[in-house]
Amino acid sequence: MDLFVPSLSTFPSLKFLSLVCVKSDAKSLQNLISGCPIIEELYLSGSDIGHLDFAVSKTLRSLSLLFVDLTSQWLDSLFSRLPLLERLFFSSYKLLNNTRICSHSLKYVFLEYYFPNEAALTTPNLVGLRIVCQSWSKISVEAPNLLEVNLTLFDQGPTKDSYIDRVHLLSNLNSWKMVLTIYKDEVLIFPKRVRQKYPSPMPNLKHLKVMRFNGTSFTKIGEMRDSLLWCAPSLESLEIGRDGT
Template identity: 25%
Template sequence: MDRISELPEPILQQILSLLPMKQGLQTSVLSKRWRHVWTNFPVLEFDRTFFDAKISNRSDTRESIPERQRKIDELFNFVEQTLLIHRNLKGIRRFTLEISFHDPELASLFDRWIGYLLESNVYELKLGILVLRNGEWYNLPGAVLAAKSVTMLTLSYCKLRLPYSDIKLLSLKKLSLVDVYIEDEIFQNLVARCPMIEDMNLSGCCGLKSFEVFGLLKLKSVEVKNNRELEKVEMQALNLQSFEYSGRYKPCEINLVPCKSLKTLKLCMAAITDEWFHDHFSEFPLLENLALSDCRMLESIRISSHHLKRLLLCRCDFLVEVEIDAPSLCSFKYNGDTIPFSLNSPALLQSDIHFCLSVIDTAWYVQMIEFLSKFNHSEVLTLQSITGKNMVVPNELRESLLPPLYNVKHLKLKIHKPLMSCATEELVDSLLWISPHPETLFIESGFGTKTFKFIYKKLTERGEDSCGCRSVPIICWRHCLQEIEVENVSEAEERNKLTKFFWENAKILERIDGLDSEL
């Protein structure tokens, strides 16, 4: 007995929503009930996966050209008939069409399909129509930009060209243009006639030189990424909360000063100077998230904010000095060299440090240890390294310098090229000098994550000071480590070396779980 077909229609439609388009279509042949549910299903997604499964058929190279053309014709006819049915019922809420084509005559077919969609009062429209002929674009029908019902519009690979005489997307809340050709005049007309827009994304677009937005009071989020001809960004959006920009190391004038409500600012490959940063940052009193990546004109910056919570500084290669005064900062990521660094962030919980290697010598290690000491109050600290070898501090420096992270509770080392890494016991030895009293230590590589959990015995006296740690504010692990639990160390030789290391160095060690219990 088919009890599933007896379920209420909203539940059956929910089942369809969880299936790929191809499988959803197949349910229509199960029974009249399923055919009715499919006909009234408000979501149609004809993406590349759908068309490739029907058209490409690369597994059967013996298929004749007429047979393949017959399949294409049947497929296009099915799409058209489906759209006609839904148009009559005005039942499409979300529609996706993603397809590539060579034959220019197909453009009129897609124009007709889009016309059916607009007659059905579609809410969410996603069109990615790629012409596989050099230098040609699919010209978007002007009616799309006058669709009063559309609340979400995503366009890819098409051309928006003049004249569009009646642009009026009165219900539009989210606009995404990806790899689209659009010139300044039509863009200005478009954004000026979308009074309800809240979210805007332009990525990889051609033709656009000036991105100017004025007076959109509901606009909350903007992303402008990799638009190759862009020369100017002018934002006057009083309620804008998030702005992301990614350039191409090309000069681009950016003005965000009027955006007083900004909470998230992310700039990548932006040609901004110290002066630009100073003038803008002071205008964002509510900023909580700041990310600066590959901004190669920055040299010396000062970040002072009581609201800033998350900060990323990544590959800003010409930075020589950073000063951070952010009492509410809880997360910090840094990828760069060991530069003079000032940090006042008592609430910092998580830090992630990846040093870009230059010359690794004694002076570099001294600078690294000084740099890391700024993060001594961070609860969780992650170090990233290509091989891990630069994290093995020379013994002569350990004898003359203080460990930088004696208050860090959880230390992690991420190794990007584990095949070039040094021995695990060497890394553990150095990391336990860098952070001499952690609760957990993680060494992550392509072979998994080795985990070390430590239990300490409370001591008031160090006893014999053979490790030279009298000047450290806390008793180091050698004097008070009582139990160790180790996970994900599987190779016998590695296990033996770690076992020997801990038994020889921990003065009062009683138990090791996960390694050999004795030498």
């Protein structure tokens, strides 16, 4: 569907706007969004609108940007203009380096990266975080109130460097509870040399559930359990199951 908005539109009562697979341009999008003074939820997915560059009302509480073209610089600047934003859903099909998400209002964040990316979150009131990425993505999180992390690693197999990258990634996700989804058992079986060289990446984690992405059973549960107890020595519960998909 083509979207053409040549002049400023007016939708004074509109609170939810969803654009999916829309072909448009930056000016039309800005004219449309600018006419929504009390918008609370904005959903953009798979739309051909060029680089995103719009301003949105400070009333926005939920933002979804899925497979749209944008720059890290624009995304960084967006959060300072949204004091009420509580939920962010972001999925990227391209490389984005040095993305910074700084927000005191965000409570839930979902990040999905199909290429290795760099991102830094400073979100003091964040309680829930979901990430889909590869181990060598460099993601750091400053979120002292974070309660639960849902992490999906779509690594197809371990390499020498990927173990170290995985240790660094896990150490940056400090939470009370974690759900971890993987493709292969070996992804979480850290070699002895790694365990001897590096400290446990998740010393404060209390509850961990591990699932397999394709729904098949784990074959190396004993080795995985030993490795996971090194990763998170303070665990009170450990569940190794499988995803139903």
